Amino acid sequence: MSRDQFLPQIPYGTKDFLPRDARRKRAAENALAGLFARWGYDEVVTPTFEYLETLTVGVSGDLVQSLFKFFDKNNAILALRPDMTTPIARVAATRFRESVPPLRLFYLTNVFRQEQAQAGRQCEFYQAGVELLGAGGPAADAEVVALAVAALLEAGLTNFQVGIGQVEFINGVMAESGLTVGEQQRVKQCMVSRDLVGLGEILAGSSLSAAAQRLIREIPLLHGDDKVVSEAYRLVGNDISRAALDNLTDIRRLLAGYGVERYVTFDLGLIRDFDYYTGMVFEGYTPGLGFPLCGGGRYDNMVAAFGVDCPATGFAMGIERILLALERQGIAPPAAVRDAYVAWGDGGLAQAIAEADRLRRAGRTVEMALEACSRTEAEAARAAKGYAGLVYFDGNVAPG
Amino acid sequence: MTSSDMNYLTIALPKGKLFAPAARLLSAAGYTADGLSEDSRRLVIANEAHKIRFIITKTADLPTYVEYGAADVGIIGKDVLAEESKNVYELLDLKFGLCRMVVAVPEALRQEKLTDYAHMRVATKYPNTAERFFRDAGIQMEIIKLGGSIELAPIVGLAEMIVDLVETGRTLKENKLVEVAQINQATARFIANRVSFKMKFERINRLTEDLRILAESEKK
Numbered sequence: 001m002s003r004d005q006f007l008p009q010i011p012y013g014t015k016d017f018l019p020r021d022a023r024r025k026r027a028a029e030n031a032l033a034g035l036f037a038r039w040g041y042d043e044v045v046t047p048t049f050e051y052l053e054t055l056t057v058g059v060s061g062d063l064v065q066s067l068f069k070f071f072d073k074n075n076a077i078l079a080l081r082p083d084m085t086t087p088i089a090r091v092a093a094t095r096f097r098e099s100v101p102p103l104r105l106f107y108l109t110n111v112f113r114q115e116q117a118q119a120g121r122q123c124e125f126y127q128a129g130v131e132l133l134g135a136g137g138p139a140a141d142a143e144v145v146a147l148a149v150a151a152l153l154e155a156g157l158t159n160f161q162v163g164i165g166q167v168e169f170i171n172g173v174m175a176e177s178g179l180t181v182g183e184q185q186r187v188k189q190c191m192v193s194r195d196l197v198g199l200g201e202i203l204a205g206s207s208l209s210a211a212a213q214r215l216i217r218e219i220p221l222l223h224g225d226d227k228v229v230s231e232a233y234r235l236v237g238n239d240i241s242r243a244a245l246d247n248l249t250d251i252r253r254l255l256a257g258y259g260v261e262r263y264v265t266f267d268l269g270l271i272r273d274f275d276y277y278t279g280m281v282f283e284g285y286t287p288g289l290g291f292p293l294c295g296g297g298r299y300d301n302m303v304a305a306f307g308v309d310c311p312a313t314g315f316a317m318g319i320e321r322i323l324l325a326l327e328r329q330g331i332a333p334p335a336a337v338r339d340a341y342v343a344w345g346d347g348g349l350a351q352a353i354a355e356a357d358r359l360r361r362a363g364r365t366v367e368m369a370l371e372a373c374s375r376t377e378a379e380a381a382r383a384a385k386g387y388a389g390l391v392y393f394d395g396n397v398a399p400g
Numbered sequence: 401m402t403s404s405d406m407n408y409l410t411i412a413l414p415k416g417k418l419f420a421p422a423a424r425l426l427s428a429a430g431y432t433a434d435g436l437s438e439d440s441r442r443l444v445i446a447n448e449a450h451k452i453r454f455i456i457t458k459t460a461d462l463p464t465y466v467e468y469g470a471a472d473v474g475i476i477g478k479d480v481l482a483e484e485s486k487n488v489y490e491l492l493d494l495k496f497g498l499c500r501m502v503v504a505v506p507e508a509l510r511q512e513k514l515t516d517y518a519h520m521r522v523a524t525k526y527p528n529t530a531e532r533f534f535r536d537a538g539i540q541m542e543i544i545k546l547g548g549s550i551e552l553a554p555i556v557g558l559a560e561m562i563v564d565l566v567e568t569g570r571t572l573k574e575n576k577l578v579e580v581a582q583i584n585q586a587t588a589r590f591i592a593n594r595v596s597f598k599m600k601f602e603r604i605n606r607l608t609e610d611l612r613i614l615a616e617s618e619k620k
Contacts, residue, residue, distance in 0.1 A: 119468050159406075161598065194594060197492065223601050265598075285595045285598050285599050287405070289469060290469020
């Protein structure tokens with residue numbers, strides 16, 4: 001182990017999960033995989049890299065910018081997947097044509113984005129998520145939100161909040177407003193970049209009435225319980241926005257049935273990619289982590305881009321962000337199970353192997369010494385490795 | 401320590417010229433703490449009674465503290481926000497600390513139009529802002545990032561031009577530099593972490609409204 005000074009580097013945005021972290025990650029992933037399966041979702045695994053043109057179907061410009069790209073031997077451009085929604089939409093559109101809708105799929109995998117690393121998100125990071133394809137109503141959206149709440153609970157978090165919004169609410173306000181297409185673009189751009197000062201400046205420079213300006217300025221502040229929806233209903237007169245509010249009310253009622261409504265807040269200013277989402281959108285937050293834990297929503301046009309009309313809704317959560325939140329909130333990670341250290345003196349190896357085998361079959365975690373040692377040395381090794389018990393074979397008599 | 405305690409609001413304030421007016425404005429809104437001063441040796445200044453914590457950061461670092469949620473909210477110049485382009489809520493223009501980001505050259509190098517300056521070297525503390533400005537104008541420049549004393553660069557031949565923040569223009573004049581273009585105007589902004597803004601919505605929104613009223617009345 002003493003090859004002095006030889007410290008190979010790993011690329012920017014990558015990390016090693018050493019045993020402690022890998023164990024925490026595995027525990028979280030196993031818990032989530034079990035949960036998704038209990039909700040009737042089937043796991044899919046898709047290629048790590050695909051053709052660039054496939055991965056960029058229906059995806060926003062920002063994400064395309066952040067792709068890791070390379071060439072295959074015919075010089076076709078390949079890219080590492082930046083998320084799992086597009087690959088799953090491809091699979092759904094091409095491989096499940098005959099299946100009975102709706103399709104419930106989940107994944108647990110690494111994705112890749114070439115961007116500034118954030119808290120709990122390197123350039124390679126892990127996501128767990130579900131996609132519910134072929135169902136358009138509020139029941140599907142409510143199921144996905146309820147499952148996201150269940151997933152955060154299953155991962156061990158207790159203190160979190162899920163905000164739900166509806167992109168059609170904002171789209172309706174925009175359409176009704178009388179803003180030019182260019183102004184609408186700039187307003188949405190300000191909302192996406194969370195620049196409320198810039199938003200106010202654009203509105204002040206537009207031809208809108210003071211009341212219409214105030215309505216748009218207030219969208220990011222429409223946040224809270226059911227009262228927010230009735231307030232918003234009073235503020236808007238257009239059918240698109242009102243239908244969006246009705247949709248949220250329906251979803252909220254169903255969430256009460258799931259018993260998760262206390263985690264859910266209405267947030268009509270919730271901004272996710274406008275070009276991608278088509279209905280309900282949501283994000284999960286926890287104190288002490290400045291970034292969302294999970295996010296998702298309805299994206300009815302994405303699968304259609306692969307040639308099959310198919311409404312869809314789903315979410316993705318960041319595994320590392322969940323682990324970071326658990327750690328910051330002092331929620332204990334699962335301890336490594338170390339039951340027995342099996343060691344042996346000269347002539348005791350065969351007995352030791354047999355005993356280790358017996359214990360392992362009985363479900364114990366067992367590590368075995370690979371060289372003969374004295375009982376004292378064996379005891380020291382057991383203590384250093386943190387095993388609960390020592391089983392020692394001195395090669396002459398049965399273990400004591 | 402992070403902003404994980406839901407009962408506390410952590411406010412980041414920048415060292416430098418915005419500190420005093422920012423602290424004064426917050427104090428008028430009822431947000432202050434004993435010993436809150438720029439030269440405080442304490443890194444975190446708390447007001448336990450009102451559940452407020454202040455942290456004082458280097459100017460350019462402030463958006464990072466807020467982006468990561470180490471501070472829930474902060475006050476910072478638009479110049480720094482535009483340069484750092486962090487993912488934070490920009491909630492309010494506080495209207496103080498007005499200054500302008502300008503392009504300046506030594507009198508002797510003055511050209512007729514902006515494109516005549518193409519391919520010159522530009523010294524600045526704000527490389528992203530400068531880069532964006534010249535790119536949008538269709539001009540390629542050689543940007544040299546410096547940490548301060550930008551006016552020195554043209555004097556000693558490190559660069560032909562500078563992009564810098566000016567308040568009165570006196571420093572430019574003293575160094576025989578003339579302004580050839582204004583990139584933007586900057587005032588102090590009230591910003592919030594994207595998660596804090598959702599999880600501590602009531603408190604942050606109320607503070608924003610109080611600050612809005614104070615900022616507007618102060619302006620009058």
